[in-house]
Amino acid sequence: MDVLGRGKVVATREDMLTYEYDGSADTASPDAVVLPETTADVAAVARFCHEHGVPIVPRGAGTGLSGGAIPVEGGVVMSFARMARILEIDVPNLRAVVQPGVVNLHLSTAVAPHGLYFVPDPSSQKACTLGGNVAENSGGPHTLAYGVTTNHVTGLEIVLSDGTIARLGGKAVEDEGYDLVGTFVGSEGTLGMVTEITVKLTPLAEDRRTVLAAFTTMDQASETVSAIIASGVVPAAIEMMDNLSTQAVEESVHAGYPLDAGGILLVEVEGVRDGLEDARERIEAICRANGASSLRLAATALEREKLWAGRKGAFAAMGRLAPDYYVQDGVIPRTRLPEILRRVNEAAASRGLRIANVFHAGDGNLHPLIVFDLRKEPDALRRAQEAGLEILAACVEAGGSITGEHGVGMEKNCFMPLQFRPDDLAAMRRVKDAFDPAGLANPGKVFPTPSRCREFSLGAVR
């Protein structure tokens, strides 16, 4: 309290309860929660924590799905909720400078009158912050053609865990020396805090076509994804959902998805008007050749919005199926989709669990959602986590990765050896040590920790 003043510190135990949670299954209690309003506040808290050997856990909106904002080793949770201003919109240079607490969608809304937007559009974009997006290197349905957060950030102001304030990059695209902006993006708060972000803005497309394709089986939908990409058309988005997901979404959002399809694809192409019809016809022909049972082109902007509201509301719609869900986030080469989806479903079914699949198919980024009711099945979370581990092992075996966009956090740090050798992890650790030698920046995340990881055996899935 002496460092920032009473008004910037969450004082009561009850008020601190919120900060024990994020979007994942893990929880832990902070020792204190602070709400800085300036970079100087952030640096002052960091200096205090450094002097007293206290961990700092940065927090945006707490929508993270890998426990990144959970204070697993205690310490101070630093919420960026009050650093939520758009500082500059530089239209001629296609840049915006923002504070980390700005909500993702608010930026695109603010620059829309200039015919611009911020490309990365996580499905959580109504709530998640740009600081969280930078820390997780977030993606979204529309990052297939344009790249994820790291491709849209050119500059950062950071505060290291000892209170040092540094600037990395700027408005220009960095092309000399070490790419420290690239190093910081995706570092999950383990290198320090982001206090200002310079992002690229992108002109809104002149026009777009959004097609909903229904298939009898998920295999047909999966084959179609590979065929579309192989044809040379690069859609702005290709999203896939299975039947259980569409049932839940229809009940919750009434997006107009067919209820009898085994799998559906939402495919969008955008750009200059000329050529779009040609791209749509090619996509529809590929869908038909792969057995599409129905094709629907969004005829109006409202219809398109509804189709996307269904996809973006899919995680929340899981509440229609069961009160609890556990989501995984593995990546595979697209061509392996049919086979890996079968393994995903088996991993859940063999443990008596129901699974819904909603994912960024164009990126091969799976999001199996295992749904259950903890009140009726107290050990369901443990079984879901076991299934999750088996799914990630299958992704790595197929040449993919244990996370596409949700980060490693504390949920998957014990699984890192599935993908990385000890020397790989040691090299990453040296980067962490260079930025955060005292180990106070979001400890217990990304790297396996002996205390928590001892109980995990990867042997069973190898």
Ligand SMILES: Cc1cc2nc3c(=O)[nH]c(=O)nc-3n(C[C@H](O)[C@H](O)[C@H](O)COP(=O)(O)OP(=O)(O)OC[C@H]3O[C@@H](n4cnc5c(N)ncnc54)[C@H](O)[C@@H]3O)c2cc1C
């Ligand atoms: C329904 C739903 C849908 C989602 N869909 C997507 C999706 O399509 N794509 C996707 O990529 N993710 C998705 N997510 C995951 C999540 O929304 C993203 O990871 C998002 O970027 C997290 O932002 P946040 O502000 O909530 O961050 P938090 O959850 O608060 O924090 C996430 C991580 O960022 C760190 N952090 C936060 N702010 C800072 C800062 N200023 N400096 C340094 N580190 C910081 C935290 O320490 C933590 O490690 C979804 C989540 C939900 C609940």
